[in-house]
Amino acid sequence: MSTKTEYEKPIPLKNGDNQPYWDAADQHELKLQKCAACRSFIHPPGPACPTCGNPETEWELLGSDISATVYSYVVSYRPFLPGFQHDLPTIITVASLDAAPEVKLMANIINCDAKTVKIGMPLKMTWVDITEDRALPQWVSAKE
Ligand SMILES: [Zn+2]
Incomplete structure (x- = not known):
């Protein structure tokens, strides 16, 4: 049995790389991954910085505006x-x-x-x- 109000589209999966991004989205906020070494933003989120290769990353909350x-x-x-x-x-x-x-x-x-x-x-x-x-x-x- 299905209802018409059910969300039919794929729901983005959270994983080890993107969980903070989607957790913030669920709170209606944007949070971006940032390289701890060169300070570049990393989007979409990943296991390391694509600019310098550093695997140490942090997250910056940009808010909802x-x-x-x-x-x-x-x-x-x-x-x-x-x-x-x-x-x-x-x-x-x-x-x-x-x-x-x-x-x-x-x-x-x-x-x-x-x-x-x-x-x-x-x-x-x-x-x-x-x-x-x-x-x-x-x-x-x-x-x-
Ligand atoms: Zn970097």
């Missing part, structure tokens, strides 16, 4: 996976964080007309509660 700009995007008119058929077209974007432009964060832009999306468009991060204890970072237009 996150602004960014569209670095690149695609508009999908077909669902890649079950559950996305209700959200078409899907605007999948790579956004450059205003606080750290070298960090590129991929997520969908929601509540937005796909025809209005442009590279350089200002965005704000929002979090969608997908289950009782999980939340997904997404982007919304910051133009309004």
Whole structure:
């Protein structure tokens, strides 16, 4: 038996590398991994710094007021996976964080007309509660 209110899309798995990122997302906050040696941000999270190779990393809380700009995007008119058929077209974007432009964060832009999306468009991060204890970072237009 299934109910229509059940979340149908894949739920991101937490692992040893990304757990602090997703734990913060569940609290509607952005936390990024940072290299303890060269201080570069590491995103997506990983076992070592891709800039200098140092395996010692730490986490920096950036909070819940996150602004960014569209670095690149695609508009999908077909669902890649079950559950996305209700959200078409899907605007999948790579956004450059205003606080750290070298960090590129991929997520969908929601509540937005796909025809209005442009590279350089200002965005704000929002979090969608997908289950009782999980939340997904997404982007919304910051133009309004
Ligand atoms: Zn490093």
